[in-house]
Amino acid sequence: MNGKISKSLSVENAKELLNSVDAFLFDCDGVIWKGEKLIDGVPETLDLLRSHGKKLVFVTNNSTKSRKQYAKKFHSLGIPVNEDEIFSSSFAAAMYLNVNDFPREKKVYVIGEEGILEELEQAGFTALGGPADGKKNIELKSDSLFEHDKNVGAVIVGLDQYINFYKLQYGTLCIRENPGCLFIATNRDAVGHLTDLQEWPGAGCMVAAICGTTQKEPITVGKPSTFLMDFLLQKYNITTSRMCMVGDRLDTDILFGQNAGCRTLLVFSGVTNESNYEDLSKEVKPEYYTNSIADMLKYI
Amino acid sequence: MNGKISKSLSVENAKELLNSVDAFLFDCDGVIWKGEKLIDGVPETLDLLRSHGKKLVFVTNNSTKSRKQYAKKFHSLGIPVNEDEIFSSSFAAAMYLNVNDFPREKKVYVIGEEGILEELEQAGFTALGGPADGKKNIELKSDSLFEHDKNVGAVIVGLDQYINFYKLQYGTLCIRENPGCLFIATNRDAVGHLTDLQEWPGAGCMVAAICGTTQKEPITVGKPSTFLMDFLLQKYNITTSRMCMVGDRLDTDILFGQNAGCRTLLVFSGVTNESNYEDLSKEVKPEYYTNSIADMLKYI
Structure with missing residues (x-):
């Protein structure tokens, strides 16, 4: 149009x-x-x-919830919606790996929230990161090496309220150092209404941060x-x-x-x-x- | 060449x-x-x-130190260097405000570390944010409004090991909502040798994140x-x-x-x-x- x-x-x-x-x-x-x-x-x-x-x-x-979690939210708001009527970017990220035959023995590093982890798990993939890495701190010391899992074959980046330097370094190392590692963005919304009164940084913020360190562009599935x-x-x-x-x-x-x-x-x-x-x-x-x-x- | x-x-x-x-x-x-x-x-x-x-x-x-802190580092490594032989991007950010007659009654929000705060203070500016906001968490609640200082006239973004959602939202709100608010990047290095063994996300990571939310490009001083x-x-x-x-x-x-x-x-x-x-x-x-x-x- x-x-x-x-x-x-x-x-x-x-x-x-x-x-x-x-x-x-x-x-x-x-x-x-x-x-x-x-x-x-x-x-x-x-x-x-x-x-x-x-x-x-x-x-x-919005990748913070899985389809199942969205169905629950709809129901709690009094709207009957089935899980299979919902297409979230968290689901899209898992489906992208699925249709592209991402090897099940490889792992996926997640900068994002519970929704992505749930969809990955449901699709039979092994996920690292997400909320579990939200409280990890880094102490920069001479001679100490920040290790990352060489078996990570994809990094998925979505909206993450618990974004930190640890996750940024982990995702960057996987993309830069693991041969063929995919860089997948759930979406690139600049901001979104996480609360009704105002907008907050969207996945576009976290995705841009990883573009900034890796100098690579992601595959966007949302x-x-x-x-x-x-x-x-x-x-x-x-x-x-x-x-x-x-x-x-x-x-x-x-x-x-x-x-x-x-x-x-x-x-x-x-x-x-x-x-x-x-x-x-x-x-x-x-x-x-x-x-x-x-x-x-x-x-x- | x-x-x-x-x-x-x-x-x-x-x-x-x-x-x-x-x-x-x-x-x-x-x-x-x-x-x-x-x-x-x-x-x-x-x-x-x-x-x-x-x-x-x-x-x-590298904006994490002020010129004074760099002079100390040189001395501790056995190299006699004077403060006035050092030109850091933290100093450049403060000098940018100085030569552009940034009003002293306005404030500066910092996504970055101690070096930027020290240079701003030395140049007579009032700074907010920086390390002090590194441990602030956000609880997203319906009806609760995230407030920001309407008197912030510039946001300076540099390398920040303590980057979090709070700072990203604060900086974004200032740039998007305070009329005429400057968006200054100390530099846009993708990565840097924060330790001798490997590279880490550079200021380019944090700057890209703010570009991602504000959809604006910064003035780069480094x-x-x-x-x-x-x-x-x-x-x-x-x-x-x-x-x-x-x-x-x-x-x-x-x-x-x-x-x-x-x-x-x-x-x-x-x-x-x-x-x-x-x-x-x-x-x-x-x-x-x-x-x-x-x-x-x-x-x-």
């Missing part, structure tokens, strides 16, 4: 969109919730779409990369032109939707708002924009 | 270099020492150059920026073509020397070695290269 003029969602085009789409793909942070707070009108909107026979899929770049779309298409027999990607970020959600050939709807309930939209939308333009997905309730 | 063929230092060209140069500018990590260990033959080489009437200047991107050269030229009445920059890094030291119009000598005693030299020297080529500055002893 690049180059075309974006339109505000309205009674007319919302109905056209509903009729021409079989599946809605939702980002979560800033669309469904902000931190632990549900955005107003979301449960009713999702119910309405389901009642119209639409498939709902949740595609999140949005806007279309890696996850292959899984979606395998699972649901729907053509991408009959999917609508709904998100709050132009550079991940809307770009992801466009890269895959989906319809796109930007919502102002997260990172992008009416006041920064003009500035941010110079390169990527959504087909439609509106305040919140709850507007669909009003229009349909 | 780009485009020209680099030459190995020899008896003939070492003498020519000595005769046509009035000042030698030395990088420290990987040239004078590795971590806390002096590189063999360094004191004798420096003595020889001084005995030939050469001015010696030490230009280091090498290869020529900002420090202005101070050198003010202090010493020498034309840059009669200076020789000696360093172990092509992308900082040698580029700095070339940007300023100096002669250049690359040494293989640090980050660059004979085996990675071919790969690394595609874009930046030194005029001369040799194993260590101690080779000058042999040739002169």
